[in-house]
Amino acid sequence: MSGRILVVDxxxxxxxxxRTGLGYHAFEVRTVExxxxxxxxxxxxxxxxxxxxxxxxxxxxxxxxxxxxQRGNRAAVIVVSVMPDETDKVRALDLGAxxxxxxxxxxxxxxxRIRAVLRRQTAAAVDGEPVVRAGDLELDLARRxxxxxxxxxxxxxxxxxxxxxxxxHAGKPVTHSTLLRQVWGEHAVGDTYxxxxxxxxxxxxxxxxxxxxxxxVNEPGVGYRLKV
Amino acid sequence: MRERWPVGSALxxxxxxxxxAAITAAIGLVRPWAELPNLTVAYLLLVLLLGARYxxxxxxSAALLAFLAYDWFLVPPYGTLWISAPRELLNLVVLVxxxxxxxxxxxxxxxxxxxxxxxxxxxGILYELAIAALREPVEAPALARLCERAxxxxxxxxxxxxxxxxxxxxxxxxxxxxxxxxxxxxxxxxARQDRGAVxxxxxxxxxPRVSGKSSAAFVxxxxxxxxxxxxxxxxxxxxxxxxxxxxxxxGLLLDRRRTAAISEHVRALEASDRLKAAVLSSVxxxxxxxxxxxxxxxxxxxxxxAGLTPDQRELVTGLNHxxxxxxxxxxxxxxxxxxxxxxxxxxxPQELDELVGAVLVGLRPVLEPFTLQIEIESxxxxxxxxxxxxxxxxxNLLENAVEWTRPGAAITVGAQSRDSQIEAWVxxxxxxxxxxxLEQIFDKxxxxxxxxxxxGLAICRRIIEAHGGSIRADNTPDGPRFTFRxxxxxxxxxxxx
Numbered sequence: 001m002s003g004r005i006l007v008v009d010x011x012x013x014x015x016x017x018x019r020t021g022l023g024y025h026a027f028e029v030r031t032v033e034x035x036x037x038x039x040x041x042x043x044x045x046x047x048x049x050x051x052x053x054x055x056x057x058x059x060x061x062x063x064x065x066x067x068x069x070q071r072g073n074r075a076a077v078i079v080v081s082v083m084p085d086e087t088d089k090v091r092a093l094d095l096g097a098x099x100x101x102x103x104x105x106x107x108x109x110x111x112x113r114i115r116a117v118l119r120r121q122t123a124a125a126v127d128g129e130p131v132v133r134a135g136d137l138e139l140d141l142a143r144r145x146x147x148x149x150x151x152x153x154x155x156x157x158x159x160x161x162x163x164x165x166x167x168x169h170a171g172k173p174v175t176h177s178t179l180l181r182q183v184w185g186e187h188a189v190g191d192t193y194x195x196x197x198x199x200x201x202x203x204x205x206x207x208x209x210x211x212x213x214x215x216x217v218n219e220p221g222v223g224y225r226l227k228v
Numbered sequence: 229m230r231e232r233w234p235v236g237s238a239l240x241x242x243x244x245x246x247x248x249a250a251i252t253a254a255i256g257l258v259r260p261w262a263e264l265p266n267l268t269v270a271y272l273l274l275v276l277l278l279g280a281r282y283x284x285x286x287x288x289s290a291a292l293l294a295f296l297a298y299d300w301f302l303v304p305p306y307g308t309l310w311i312s313a314p315r316e317l318l319n320l321v322v323l324v325x326x327x328x329x330x331x332x333x334x335x336x337x338x339x340x341x342x343x344x345x346x347x348x349x350x351x352g353i354l355y356e357l358a359i360a361a362l363r364e365p366v367e368a369p370a371l372a373r374l375c376e377r378a379x380x381x382x383x384x385x386x387x388x389x390x391x392x393x394x395x396x397x398x399x400x401x402x403x404x405x406x407x408x409x410x411x412x413x414x415x416x417x418x419a420r421q422d423r424g425a426v427x428x429x430x431x432x433x434x435x436p437r438v439s440g441k442s443s444a445a446f447v448x449x450x451x452x453x454x455x456x457x458x459x460x461x462x463x464x465x466x467x468x469x470x471x472x473x474x475x476x477x478x479g480l481l482l483d484r485r486r487t488a489a490i491s492e493h494v495r496a497l498e499a500s501d502r503l504k505a506a507v508l509s510s511v512x513x514x515x516x517x518x519x520x521x522x523x524x525x526x527x528x529x530x531x532x533x534a535g536l537t538p539d540q541r542e543l544v545t546g547l548n549h550x551x552x553x554x555x556x557x558x559x560x561x562x563x564x565x566x567x568x569x570x571x572x573x574x575x576x577p578q579e580l581d582e583l584v585g586a587v588l589v590g591l592r593p594v595l596e597p598f599t600l601q602i603e604i605e606s607x608x609x610x611x612x613x614x615x616x617x618x619x620x621x622x623x624n625l626l627e628n629a630v631e632w633t634r635p636g637a638a639i640t641v642g643a644q645s646r647d648s649q650i651e652a653w654v655x656x657x658x659x660x661x662x663x664x665x666l667e668q669i670f671d672k673x674x675x676x677x678x679x680x681x682x683x684g685l686a687i688c689r690r691i692i693e694a695h696g697g698s699i700r701a702d703n704t705p706d707g708p709r710f711t712f713r714x715x716x717x718x719x720x721x722x723x724x725x
Contacts (some may be wrong), residue, residue, distance in 0.1 A: 013521035021528030055513060082516040085509070086616060103516055104523035104555055106548075107531065193577045193610070193717075200579050210585035211602045211641075218586040220619045 003118050006047035007031040008038040008064065009080070010056055018051070021107040027114070035059030039067055047075050048121065049114055052097075054081040054088055062095060069096040076117040080105075086221030090175045093222065098172055120171050120228070132167040134226050137206070137215055139167045148206055158183060159202050162195070166216065166226040175223040199224060240278065240286030247274045248293040252301050259302070268298060268323040275327035279334030287331025295324050346466035353377050354473055367481045368400060374481070375402030378456075378474050383467040385457035391482050392452060393417055400485070405455060409444055413453045416446040425456055432471040434458045447475055451482030504569040508562060515558045522551045560683040563620065564672070567690040573617055575695065577610040577717035580643050580650055587622040588641075595626065597635035603642035611650045612717040617691045624684040625654040625710050632658030632708070640706075649697070649713045657707035666701050688712070 005027045007018045015031040022029045030045060032038050035056050042050060050068070054061035065077055079092040082103040089100045098117050101110060130142040138147040144160060146153050155163065161183045166174055179195045180188045188194060199216060202208075208215045217225045251274055255267045271294035279287035299309050303316045311317045357377065361370035371389050378387040388402035390413040397414045399405050405413070416423055424445030425434045434445060434456075445456045454475055463471070526548040529536060536544065581604050588595065611618070622641075629639045633656040643652040661669060668674050670689040675682035692699040692712045699712040 011517055011521055014517075014524050017521060017524035017528050021524060021531065024528065024531045024533035082513050082520060103520035104551070105520070106523060107527035110524075196577070196579055196582065196610070200582065210581045211588045211600070213585060213589065217589060218582045220583065220586045221616045 002026050002028065003048035003114070004028045004030075004045065005049050005051060005114065006038065006041050006045065006075075007051045008033075008035070008056065008061070009051075009053040010034070011053075017107075018110075022111065022114075025107075025111045025114075027111075035061070035064040038064050039071075042068055042073050042075060043071070049076045049078060049117060051110075051114075052077055052079050054079055054092065062091060065092060065095045065097055076121055078113060078117060089173075089222050090177065093173060093175050094178060100173070116171055116228075132164075132170065134167060134170045134228055135214060137167075137226075139164060153205050155202065155205060159198055159205070162198050163202055163226075166224060170226045171228040173219045173222055173225045177223075179223060195223070240282035241289055243282065244274075244278055244286050244290035244293055247278065248290060248297050251294070252297040255298075255302055267302075268294075268319055271298065271323055272326050272330060275331045276334045279331035280338045283338070284332050284335040287335060288328060291324050291327030291331060294327065295320055298323070343466070346470075349381065350466070350470045350473060353381075353470065354477060357474075357477055361477075361481055361484075367485045371401035371478065371481055374474055374478055378402075378471060381467070382471045382474060383459055383463045384471065385459050387457070388455045389449075389478055389482060390417075390453045390455060391485055397452075400452070400482075402455075403457075405444075409455055412444070413446060413455060416448055416453050420448055422447050425458070427472050427475060430472050431465065431468040432456075432463075432475065433468065434463075449475065449479035449482055451479070451484075451486035454478055501569075501571060505571055508566055508569065508571075511565075512558075512562050515562070516555070519551060519555050519558065523548065523555070526551060557681050557683075560681050560687060563687050564683050564690070567687065567694070573614040573691075573694050575612045575614055578613045578615055578618070580604070580608055580611050580613075580652060580714075583613075583615065583618055584622060584641055584643070584652075587619055587626065591623065591626055594630055595639070598630065598633055599636065599638045601638055601640040603640060605644040608643060608645055608650060609716040609718060611714040613695060613714055614691075617695070618714070621688045621691050621712065622652075622654070624688050628684055628710070629654050629656035629658075632656050634658075638706075645716070646713070648716060648718075650716055651711060651713050653709050653711040655704065655707055655709040659708075660703040661701055661708045663703075666703075669701050670699065685710075 005022055007015060007022075007029060009015050009018070009031070010033055015033070019029050019031050030041060030047070032041055036059060038050065038052070041047070052061050052064060056064070061079060061081075065079070068075065068077065076098040077096065079089070079097045079100045080103060081088055081092075081100065092100060098120070099113055101113055130140065132139040132141065136149050139145075140147075141164065146155060146160065146163065162179060165179060165182050176192045176195050177189050180191065183198075184191075184194060199218075203210060203213075203216060206215055210218075213227065215227055217227055219225055248271070251270045255270065259267070271291070274294070275287045275290050278290045296309070299311060299320060300307065303311055303320070304313075311320070357370055357374050360373055361367060364370060375387045375389060378384045386403040388405050388409075389400050390397050390405070390410065391400045392398050392414070395414075397410050397417065399410065412423075422445075425432060425447055427433075427447060432447075443457060445458060447454045447456065456471075526544055528534060529544045530541060530548065584602070584604065588600070626639065626641070633639055637657050640655040641653070642655070643650060645651075670685050671682075672686040673682035674686070688710075689699050692714070695714055697712055697714040699710065702709050702711065
C-alpha cells in the first residue's frame with residue numbers, strides 16, 4: 001500500500017529519519033517545518049496522510065488541524081506528541097484528527113498506524129452500504145440489528161446507538177465526550193461513567209473478553225475504539 | 229450609663245439627710261398656719277427622687293431618717309420617739325412602706341433607663357465599627373478603632389489585637405506589646421486557652437490579679453488573641469458587656485483577615501502548581517525529543533531496506549533497546565516529579581477490568597512469552613480512581629513481574645471486592661522476596677535488579693496512597709504478590725443507573 005505522507009515536525013533529525021524510514025515502506029514523503037508550510041503543502045500536494053506534531057513553534061499543531069478541517073481538507077491526520085497528556089489527544093481527536101502516536105515511536109508501529117488510516121479511508125470511499133462489519137460483528141443499520149457470527153444479539157437503544165457510532169468510525173479512537181454528545185446529547189458531556197457503564201454492558205452481551213478484546217478496545221483517558 | 233463616685237458613696241446619704249432636715253423644717257414652719265392632714269407625703273416625694281437619682285440604699289436611708297425626724301419633731305409628744313396617737317403611728321408606717329416600695333421602684337426604673345442608654349450607646353459603637361469593617365476591605369482601621377473603643381468607653385487601660393497562630397504572631401491593632409507579651413499570645417493561641425480574663429454569659433470577667441505575672445489578660449478569638457490591660461478600678465456591668473461585644477466583633481474581623489490570608493495563599497499555591505506543570509511539560513519535551521529522533525532513526529536503520537550487515541544490525545538493535553530503556557527511565561523520573569510536585573489527581577468511577585484490559589492490550593508484546601492468568605471477580609463495583617494513574621500502577625507491576633519471571637511461567641492479575649474496597653493484585657512465580665525487603669521495596673531508588681531505576685514500585689505506592697488506598701508485597705506459596713486496595717464508587721454508580 002502506498003500513499004502520500006506529509007510530515008510536519010520542527011526537529012530536523014526526526015524529519016530526516018521519517019523521510020528515510022517511510023520511504024523504505026514505499027510511501028511518498030514530504031517534510032515541512034512549520035504550520036504555515038503544512039497548510040500550503042496540504043492544499044497543493046494533496047497528501048493522503050498528514051503526520052502532525054502538536055508541539056510546533058509558532059502556529060501550533062492544533063491550529064493547523066483546525067484550519068485543515070475548516071478548509072474541508074479530507075487528508076487523514078495522525079497527531080504526534082511527545083506529551084503523554086491525554087487531554088491533548090482528546091482535543092486533537094475532537095478537532096478531527098484520525099489517530100495519535102506518542103513519541104518516541106518505532107518505525108514499524110508508525111507505518112502500521114499509517115496503513116490503518118489509509119485502509120479506513122479507502123473503505124469509507126468504497127462503501128455506503130447499510131451494513132457495517134468489524135471482524136465477525138455485523139451491524140445492519142437499516143434493520144437496527146447486530147449479529148455476532150450468525151447469532152442475533154439484543155441491545156437497549158442506548159447500547160445500540162453507542163455501538164453504531166463506534167462501528168461507523170471503526171478503527172478510529174472515539175472520545176468519551178464525542179460518544180456522550182452523540183448518544184446522550186450535549187447535556188451529558190462530562191459524565192464519563194455513562195460510557196464506561198454502557199460499554200461494560202455491551203461487552204458482556206458480545207462476550208468480549210476485556211483482557212483480550214475482540215471488538216471494543218479501551219483507550220485510557222481518551223475513549224474507545226472498535227477493532228477492525 | 230451610671231457613674232460611680234470616686235470620692236465615696238457619702239453623697240447620696242448626705243443628700244438624704246439634708247433633704248429630710250429641710251422637709252422637716254418646712255413642715256414645722258408651715259403647720260402652725262395650715263393644718264394639713266398628710267404632710268408626710270413630702271417625705272415620700274424626697275424618697276422617690278433619691279431612689280431615682282442614687283438608687284435604692286439612699287432611698288431607704290431617707291425613709292428611715294424621715295421616720296425618725298417626723299416622730300421626734302412633729303409627732304406629739306415632741307422631742308421623743310414615743311407615739312401617743314395610733315393614727316400617727318399608722319401614718320409613719322405607711323410612710324416607711326411607701327418610701328421603701330417607691331424608692332425601690334424609682335431606683336429600678338432609673339437603672340433600666342440607664343441600661344437602655346448604655347445599650348443604645350453600645351449598639352451605636354458596634355454599628356459604627358461594623359460599618360467601618362464592611363466599608364474597608366482591609367480590617368486594620370476597623371480593628372484600630374475597636375481597640376480605641378475598648379478604652380473609651382470600654383474602660384480598659386489598653387487593648388491590642390494579635391493575629392496569627394502558635395508559630396507566628398503579629399500585633400495588628402491597638403497598643404504596642406512587649407516581646408514577652410507577644411510570646412505569651414502565641415502560647416495562648418497554641419493552647420487555645422484564655423488567661424486572666426474570660427468571656428462568660430455575654431460579659432467579660434477578669435480573673436483576680438495574680439501577683440508576679442504580667443498584668444495583661446489574654447482572650448483567644450477566632451483568628452487571633454486579644455491582649456487586655458485591665459484598669460485599676462472595677463468595671464461596671466455595662467462596660468463588661470460592651471467589652472464582650474467588642475471582643476466578639478474583633479474575633480469576626482480577625483477571622484475574616486485570616487480567611488483572606490488563606491485564600492491569598494491558595495491562589496499562590498495554584499499559581500505554583502501551574503508553574504510546576506509548565507516546567508515539567510517543558511522538561512519532558514526537552515528530554516523526550518532527542519529520544520524520539522533516536523528511536524525513529526534506529527528503527528529505520530533496523531529495516532532490511534537500510535542494507536546493514538548482520539553485525540551492524542545487531543549493534544543498532546542493541547542501541548534501540550538502550551534508547552527504549554532510557555525512555556522508560558525518563559518517563560519514570562517525570563512521573564515521579566509529577567507526583568512529588570503534588571499535582572492533583574482526577575478520581576472518577578472506573579471499571580477495574582476495563583483498566584486491566586487496556587494495560588494488557590498495551591503490554592501485549594512484552595507479555596507474549598508468559599502464561600497470563602486473569603482472576604477478576606465478576607460484577608465488581610467501580611473503583612474511584614484516576615484512570616491514567618492506575619493504568620500506570622498496573623503497567624509498572626506487570627513490568628516488574630515480567631523482570632522476575634521465566635518465559636513460559638505464569639503471571640496472574642486478579643481483583644476482588646473486599647471490606648467495601650477493591651483489592652487487586654499482580655503475582656508472578658519468580659523467586660521469593662527476602663523478608664527484610666518486603667517494605668523497602670517501595671522506597672524510591674531501592675532496587676536489587678541490575679539496570680532497574682528503583683522508581684517503578686515507588687511510583688505505584690505514591691499513586692495508590694494519593695488515592696487513599698494502600699499497597700503491599702507478600703510472598704505466597706506460588707510466588708511474590710503485589711496487592712493494592714482502592715476505594716469503590718458506590719454513589720456514582722447509583723447516580724448513573
